[in-house]
Amino acid sequence: MMVSPEMLVVEEGFNVRGVGMSKEEYWQQEHVQEHVNNLAQAYEAGDYVPPIVVKFRESDQKAVVRDGHHRLAALKTLLEREVPIQFVNVIEYKGDEAKQQLLMLKSSNSLQLSAVEKAEIFHRLHAYGFNPDEIAAQVGNSVQHVYQMLRIYDLPLEKKRLIQQKKLSVNSALAETSTRQKKFSPPKKAVKEVLELLSAKAEIHGDVVKAEIPLELWQKLLNPESLNQESEVNENQIGLELESETVS
Structure with missing residues (x-):
């Protein structure tokens, strides 16, 4: 399915990228900018780029991005440079909110999620009513891993930020927080x-x-x-x- 880039929008708070950081700080990271630039070059050259996964909003039929935020950033970069991009390939996703979280977690077309970003998804699944056993079955991890992710979610915001900046390891953060x-x-x-x-x-x-x-x-x-x-x-x-x- 092809749509105009102007049809693509994001839902505030949905994307777990950069949890614990400001938006500007996340998108200014060197590896993120490199990834976005590579995608922009692929779009401009007409190379294959995986379709952006969207869910159409009933109120205005805008295509809300569910997987492909970096691809959208690449498209916006090209449009700012006035590169003509008339249509972009998308796939409509019809799963519920929980399945949309799993889509983010399991997508193979994106940058690998950090532990803090994965922990945010695990917490959302838990908030939707999934117990640790059910989450483990859905994501293909052990129950122990699920509990570990939920512990990471509970870390103070500053520690999450340091983990995101690769200035603090997850194990060190958990050890420091596990007070007697x-x-x-x-x-x-x-x-x-x-x-x-x-x-x-x-x-x-x-x-x-x-x-x-x-x-x-x-x-x-x-x-x-x-x-x-x-x-x-x-x-x-x-x-x-x-x-x-x-x-x-």
Whole structure:
């Protein structure tokens, strides 16, 4: 199918390219500019360029790019130079939003996605309701890999930017972010006191059990600071467990 280049538009926020970076910063990268220039040369020479994958918008029948943002950038470069490009080859894609994300992930006609960009797609699939097992089956990776991608998505924006700039490795970013997380168990004595209190004074109202628990006892159960203080003086309490998350 052939359409005029003026028919091609992008959907703001759809393209995962340059996640963690500004648009200008992404498109000014040397390898990106080289890729766009090569595509522009191919278009101008009449060489084969894979069709841009689009989804036609019902409101105005514009061709919204789903795969081929670099190709569109190349076309815009040629049009700015007043190179005559009357029509461009496109393919209409009719899959749902989740399948459109998978298209970006699996496309063999584009620059390889970075780990941060892949992580964005994995997160979107997860947000669409796919669990890690289902995502793994769809993308052909292990469940462990899916969890790794979701962890990358959760990295601070600055670390994502450094990864995109190739100034920080993914493993280093994950290792730096995997701080020791505090976990605690209630003191045995406090648990025993609560159980005794519930046995003696609890009131049952339908499906609800009500009981008054002294504030001090409640703090011993749920307040980490109170628990930390108690654990220093009472050897019968479990205290704090520190756990370090390992990087796979």
